[in-house]
Amino acid sequence: MSKVGTFMQLTEEDFQGFRDTIARFIEQEVAPYHEQWMKDEIYPREFWNKLGEAGLLSVQTPEAYGGMEAPASLNMLILEEFSRAGYLDIAVSICAHSDLATPYIVDFGTEEQKQHYLPKLMSGEMVACLAMTEPDAGSDLQSMRSSAVLDGDEWVLNGSKIFISNGILADLAVVAVKTDTSASGAKGISMFAVDTNLPGFKKGRNLEKMGMHAADTTELFFEDVRLPKDALLGTLNGGFGHMMSELVRERLGVSIMSIAHTEGALESTIDYVNERKAFGKHVADFQNTRFRIAEMQTDVEVNRAFFEKCCALYDEGKLDAATAAMAKLSSSEMQCRVIDGCLQLFGGYGYIMEYPICRAYQDARIQRIYAGTSEIMKEIIGRKALAPK
Template sequence: MLSELLVKRNIYESQNHELIGLMIDDFLKREILPFHAEWEKNGKVSREIWEQTGTQGLLCIDVPEKYGGVGFDFSFSALFIEKLANFGITGPGFSLHSDIIANYIVKYGTEAQKNSYLPAMSQGTKIGAIAMTEPDCGSDLSNIKTTAVDKGSYYLVNGQKIFITNGLLCDFAIVAVKTPNASQKDSITLLLMDATAEGFQKGTTFKKLGMHAQDTCTLFFDNVKVPKEQVLFEEGKGFQLMMNELSRERLTIAIASAGMAKGAIEETIKYTTIRKAFKKPIAGFQNTQFKLAECATQLQIHQAFIDQCIALEIRGELSAESAAIAKCSASEMSTNIIDECLQLFGGYGYMWEYPIARRFADNRVAKIYGGTNEIMKILIAKKLLEGHI
């Protein structure tokens, strides 16, 4: 079995990890897997599943207890991310909400902001989104066009953001805006914007290649008044904050990529040992055995580096370059593994009712979001050549 082949992982070695892992397995099988296909048809998950997940203590796992979180370290968040991906669950945008948005507020928010948002986020009664990407601005975040004009006690925000995960269900968003009164170098500010604000509008859910159950839409801002108290950290510091937190986001993508690959291998082992061709199981052919061996080898190698990055993140030592390596390489690895696994399913692998087909579609975005892999290579190369060119 795959689990017996892979080296025991020190990152999940405690009894708490084992117990919580079993609880997660049970929760996902009972409350999410039976409904995921319906959510795919609807283009979004239910709000109820957010509250149920909060009740289980699986949202904002590493947020301090005094703000409503569980107070565990990031390894428990990583375990949940991995489990979701292993089961092929891509609908609920839990990780973005818990591990990215909540972390911004924990690290940079005022006490009033923390007390206003974090307890409700932990309970799943207030869903968060982060709005950076614009129609004409993808990876080049310094070129955003959404503006926030200073009106004394508030900002007047105009613009739009595209491809926003949790966009349709969100109760608030961290929105990156240009504040013209700041210097050109430090002109980006992050605002906590409530979805109930007048002029805050949500578009329809995109019809995507994959991740059909994850609500993704455009957000529009038409003269939205945002009080100055909703600035995250300081005016003009938004770009710096985004650069600081992208490493964590890229690590979560790497973790999910490894989980998706592991699930694909497990599904393929099961299928190839049952499915027969030329009067024997497909797994009995040397080509199948070689392909599965190659996939397992790549997974093991990548898992070891990802675990090292998780340990670095817990200690606050994860570099932008290491996160870029993990994200770029793991997403490439998972794409290749899922493609190889789908091939072993033959024609059935192309049928949507087979989980391997959905993994193939859902996983493809891993090489795009969180910064494209081309951007990751630029970051890595820049560090390699630092001081030489």
């Protein structure tokens, strides 16, 4: 279990100060440019440096490496603010960098790996991605085929990955591959820190998506990529266990993004129904509208309460996989359900792209799929619930 964040206690004022910093950052560095980034389907590389300068990347990095050693709750707050403001694509990109890739360096990196990567991941000098999924191995990660074979003092990496968030801009890829092809199931998988400029490391096309338009998502190809022996992260052939422990944090991240994104959508819907008129009264005056808003607000609040509990457990190192899966399952399903309900209250305008609720609907859909689909979350929860006591 990650030790990240167990050393530093933040006050309510610290959190508020951070919220203000993010709000200013969004106003100055995101809002004026986001539409163009969606058209480009990628952020300019300098945007990552700006995130780093503002102190919004990899904030859990230990003080020994120049970091803030912040608790997970602060990282979650960053994802929360971008999501609530309607920039779910930016939140997911930060999540991939700070909550998916960086923890492998913090938790499993050698001293040299930490000194080399962490300062650069904090400053935005390096962008990171986590590459687990393969064309024939998504939910079933155990069947991955990419491999690394030891040749003298080097690992030789071959294979491919798909759907990798930040893959186009990444300088560092944390990659899961088979290191013992004779081992079955979860055995024989290891993690590596791979510099993306090494010979044989190729980036594929930027995949065109339903939503999350400014966030790049790509395929990666490894053709005899030679890695130094010390590129290994953590235990040889222990990679599956490492992935399962780190997925807890990723699922918590998806959960807060779901909740905050829905809160933002609901706020804008309340404003809309208070303005819009039909049959001589405001849409808000229909009983159906009051009931729908009441149902949706309750849905959000209940999920937030469960998230807060999970986040506190995580900071104490006590959040287990099944409970994190419950948070991810419940909040991402709630997000799609509620945002669909919000869109309905916008009528035809909800279907028009210039209304942010339309983009929110498109962006939300992936949350039930990545970081483990809803069906896989149910498997994890069900297995634990039915396990012999």
